Amino acid sequence: MLIDVHTHLDFPQFDSDRKEIVGKASEDGILIINSGIGPEGIEKTINLIEKHEGILATLGLSPQEFDSGVIDETIRLIRKYKNRIVGIGEVGLDYYWIKEPEKRGRGMDNFRRFISLAKELSLPLVVHSRDAENEMVEELTAQGIKALLHCFGGSAELGKKAISFGCLVSIPTSVAYSKRKQELVGEIPLEAMVLESDAPYLAPTPRERNTPLNIRIAAKKIAEIKGIEYDKVAEITTRNAREFFNLRF
Numbered sequence: 001m002l003i004d005v006h007t008h009l010d011f012p013q014f015d016s017d018r019k020e021i022v023g024k025a026s027e028d029g030i031l032i033i034n035s036g037i038g039p040e041g042i043e044k045t046i047n048l049i050e051k052h053e054g055i056l057a058t059l060g061l062s063p064q065e066f067d068s069g070v071i072d073e074t075i076r077l078i079r080k081y082k083n084r085i086v087g088i089g090e091v092g093l094d095y096y097w098i099k100e101p102e103k104r105g106r107g108m109d110n111f112r113r114f115i116s117l118a119k120e121l122s123l124p125l126v127v128h129s130r131d132a133e134n135e136m137v138e139e140l141t142a143q144g145i146k147a148l149l150h151c152f153g154g155s156a157e158l159g160k161k162a163i164s165f166g167c168l169v170s171i172p173t174s175v176a177y178s179k180r181k182q183e184l185v186g187e188i189p190l191e192a193m194v195l196e197s198d199a200p201y202l203a204p205t206p207r208e209r210n211t212p213l214n215i216r217i218a219a220k221k222i223a224e225i226k227g228i229e230y231d232k233v234a235e236i237t238t239r240n241a242r243e244f245f246n247l248r249f
């Protein structure tokens with residue numbers, strides 16, 4: 001069994017064949033954790049987990065969202081569905097798109113609200129940190145909270161620092177071609193790794209639509225880089241995800 005810890009099957013890119021993909025993933029032994037973001041994504045994601053077996057959910061908000069009404073509503077919905085989800089996320093910091101210091105400051109305030117919520121509800125936290133990896137690891141350290149670092153783009157050094165206090169590093173399907181991701185895999189221990197598709201993004205072939213089915217490709221690449229069996233990668237990454245999200249099966 002494999003676990004895709006981060007995907008967006010509620011997105012419109014899957015409107016025509018969502019059911020088929022979910023069915024195929026379940027046949028292939030792939031458990032999907034869908035990341036529903038913002039009020040609309042949250043409702044769609046709850047709908048998705050109600051309709052299908054083999055899908056779990058985390059709920060969060062894009063770090064590019066600054067509308068206070070949307071943020072409040074997202075927090076209200078996470079509280080409402082707290083018993084049906086396995087974590088909070090993705091939430092986080094995006095300094096690739098957000099450049100103004102004032103806005104970055106507000107982004108950090110927003111992120112802190114979700115950290116508090118995760119602590120209050122005792123739910124695992126899944127974070128996004130684009131071009132803000134240092135700030136992210138610093139904040140998690142200061143807050144004394146571990147997180148799953150979705151699509152981690154920082155250095156191996158920083159990754160190891162995060163791992164030292166219990167964070168997991170999520171390796172996306174783009175590891176198939178991304179030299180940076182391949183180097184990261186070489187440097188960090190399998191015991192701190194999980195797999196993700198981030199579908200429809202980060203496909204193993206650039207610019208194609210990604211699906212959770214492709215996480216097998218990520219597992220194969222990791223096995224090749226580490227010089228270990230595919231089954232070992234499947235076993236350890238699945239165990240890591242189960243422990244992090246407190247999955248009982």
Ligand SMILES: [Zn+2]
Pocket residue numbers: 006007008035090198
């Ligand atoms: Zn994502």
